[in-house]
Amino acid sequence: MFTSKSVAVCVSLTSGSAALAQSPQFGQSIEPADIAAWDISIGPDGAGLPPGRGTAIEGEAIYVAKCQACHGDRGIGPSVVLAGALVGGMGTLAPDKTPIKTVGSYWPYATTLFDYVRRAMPFQESKSLTADEVYAVTAYILDLNGIVGSNDVIDAQSLPKVRMPNRDGFIPFPRNPK
Amino acid sequence: MVGKTHPEPGDPAAGNGILSRRIFLEGALVAGATSAGLSRGSAEPLTVQPWMKVPGPGFGGYGQPSPFESKVIKVFPPPPNPAGVGASRTPLHMLEGMITPSGLHFERSHSGVPEIDPDQHRLVIHGLVKRPLVFTVEALSRYPMQSRIAFIECGGNSQALNAPQAQPLNVAAIHGLLGCSEWTGVRLSTLLDEAGIEPQARWVIAEGADAAAMSRSIPLAKAMDDALLCLYQNGERVRPSNGYPVRLLLPGFEGNMNVKWLRRLKLTADPAMTKDETSKYTILLKDEKAWQFVFPMEVKSVITRPSPGLTLRGPGFYEISGQAWSGNGSIRQVDVSADGGRSWAPAALQGPILPKAPVRFRAAWQWNGGPAVLQSRATDDTGMMQPTRAQFGDERGLRGVYHYNAIASWRIDEKGEASNVYV
Numbered sequence: 051m052f053t054s055k056s057v058a059v060c061v062s063l064t065s066g067s068a069a070l071a072q073s074p075q076f077g078q079s080i081e082p083a084d085i086a087a088w089d090i091s092i093g094p095d096g097a098g099l100p101p102g103r104g105t106a107i108e109g110e111a112i113y114v115a116k117c118q119a120c121h122g123d124r125g126i127g128p129s130v131v132l133a134g135a136l137v138g139g140m141g142t143l144a145p146d147k148t149p150i151k152t153v154g155s156y157w158p159y160a161t162t163l164f165d166y167v168r169r170a171m172p173f174q175e176s177k178s179l180t181a182d183e184v185y186a187v188t189a190y191i192l193d194l195n196g197i198v199g200s201n202d203v204i205d206a207q208s209l210p211k212v213r214m215p216n217r218d219g220f221i222p223f224p225r226n227p228k
Numbered sequence: 229m230v231g232k233t234h235p236e237p238g239d240p241a242a243g244n245g246i247l248s249r250r251i252f253l254e255g256a257l258v259a260g261a262t263s264a265g266l267s268r269g270s271a272e273p274l275t276v277q278p279w280m281k282v283p284g285p286g287f288g289g290y291g292q293p294s295p296f297e298s299k300v301i302k303v304f305p306p307p308p309n310p311a312g313v314g315a316s317r318t319p320l321h322m323l324e325g326m327i328t329p330s331g332l333h334f335e336r337s338h339s340g341v342p343e344i345d346p347d348q349h350r351l352v353i354h355g356l357v358k359r360p361l362v363f364t365v366e367a368l369s370r371y372p373m374q375s376r377i378a379f380i381e382c383g384g385n386s387q388a389l390n391a392p393q394a395q396p397l398n399v400a401a402i403h404g405l406l407g408c409s410e411w412t413g414v415r416l417s418t419l420l421d422e423a424g425i426e427p428q429a430r431w432v433i434a435e436g437a438d439a440a441a442m443s444r445s446i447p448l449a450k451a452m453d454d455a456l457l458c459l460y461q462n463g464e465r466v467r468p469s470n471g472y473p474v475r476l477l478l479p480g481f482e483g484n485m486n487v488k489w490l491r492r493l494k495l496t497a498d499p500a501m502t503k504d505e506t507s508k509y510t511i512l513l514k515d516e517k518a519w520q521f522v523f524p525m526e527v528k529s530v531i532t533r534p535s536p537g538l539t540l541r542g543p544g545f546y547e548i549s550g551q552a553w554s555g556n557g558s559i560r561q562v563d564v565s566a567d568g569g570r571s572w573a574p575a576a577l578q579g580p581i582l583p584k585a586p587v588r589f590r591a592a593w594q595w596n597g598g599p600a601v602l603q604s605r606a607t608d609d610t611g612m613m614q615p616t617r618a619q620f621g622d623e624r625g626l627r628g629v630y631h632y633n634a635i636a637s638w639r640i641d642e643k644g645e646a647s648n649v650y651v
Binding site for chain 1: 313353362433443500503510511515516
């Protein structure tokens with residue numbers, strides 16, 4: 051035991067210091083400000099949300115012009131199958147029901163809606179909406195689901211506080227590797 | 229049987245015609261197993277073909293499959309969905325061995341395949357690191373590299389088998405979101421060490437340069453363990469549909485996390501809760517709860533031959549061939565059955581048997597021309613065995629969509645036609 055252990059320690063020390071000494075350093079340093087245009091991740095605590103604001107009332111026009119063609123009138127009955135319904139399905143997660151998973155019935159965090167719409171929607175011209183437009187269309191989809199009011203101002207402070215109906219619906223998978 | 233001490237190669241090993249795998253291990257067939265194959269009559273006289281008499285065409289810069297193999301293609305649903313959303317599937321029933329040809333590797337993309345100029349591509353590592361760093365593809369190419377053979381399976385593979393009635397689909401349509409390549413690239417841990425990991429970091433948010441900026445949160449432990457930034461696939465640069473110029477490989481983890489067209493890695497204390505780790509790739513259970521962050525693709529196998537569309541030509545000897553894999557380790561054993569799981573015999577495993585890589589298994593089958601239900605059941609070296617469909621459904625229900633890994637069944641009818649069934 052003693053022998054094999056000390057050998058293992060030796061080996062790991064050697065390879066560790068060798069790796070440090072020999073590892074090439076080809077990365078170029080960059081200032082956080084120069085990453086900003088790419089750093090579009092929003093945390094569930096709201097970290098990363100940009101300045102700006104919007105309400106559902108303002109968001110309706112954006113939705114009708116830029117989203118409805120694929121996601122359907124008021125987020126129900128999408129014409130593009132993979133796009134999916136954005137609204138409704140409340141109560142369908144119950145046992146033995148056929149689940150209709152939407153932003154309203156399934157999504158645990160409202161911040162995800164902002165993050166995803168900003169990075170990926172509208173489908174043909176992603177990343178084209180202003181921060182105000184993303185806040186507004188986010189507010190509209192949340193309003194259609196009965197989660198916020200039509201005049202509620204959605205911004206970096208209020209969005210992370212929105213409590214989604216299925217917030218507690220998720221549990222960890224018991225068999226992940228340690 | 230009287231007086232025999234151990235089974236001969238052609239001996240029955242399980243019900244309805246499964247023979248001993250010693251046929252493969254020893255390369256020997258007994259007369260009984262081949263007789264049906266021999267009773268085909270005599271061959272036509274041999275003729276000299278035109279291509280035997282004149283020189284063939286000259287060289288080409290990039291080899292193509294024979295024009296006679298034009299049916300061996302990926303399958304994908306036709307529009308109306310916006311181009312590039314959804315998946316194309318590997319034609320598993322027309323392939324052999326363990327490696328998927330790069331051009332036939334399944335693809336799942338969320339906003340088409342970006343055309344990326346490698347000279348313009350950048351990978352940035354930032355967030356909870358001491359030194360945010362940017363890498364060009366050229367810079368990545370200068371690091372010491374590693375190769376490994378690994379499968380990638382979409383988290384949504386085989387989801388058709390959740391349907392209450394068995395659908396008339398073939399192996400590509402059901403199980404074709406599976407591919408295996410030899411991947412070569414730079415260990416992610418090397419680059420994270422170079423950037424200097426802050427002690428609070430627990431997760432790495434990986435993001436693609438596609439129009440969807442597909443994004444997933446990955447445990448830092450996995451990133452440091454065996455994650456690879458792949459520049460090469462099967463010896464050549466990664467194909468655009470598989471993430472050119474650089475993709476993330478997380479051996480054994482659900483396909484969606486192996487982010488393609490990798491442009492950004494942000495170290496964080498908590499996961500980002502992206503659309504593809506909340507709305508999608510979570511598993512709704514029997515009750516109202518859903519499993520979230522389901523990482524490994526658990527032990528699984530599928531018979532690729534015989535399978536729907538590959539009609540058997542009369543009773544006699546057939547090889548049952550398929551693939552088995554586990555995101556948790558190496559395949560230890562694959563059993564096959566021709567009687568819908570009533571009796572099983574071990575299949576021969578084709579080496580090399582590598583962790584988180586598919587294994588080709590083979591079994592010898594003497595088809596008597598009657599009905600049969602072919603199944604395979606894999607066990608990995610953690611001891612986990614593929615569940616039956618009933619056991620799978622008992623644990624989690626059949627509403628989960630993702631990570632379906634129960635035993636699959638092909639019924640063979642008297643005409644030799646195979647179809648997808650539940651037993």
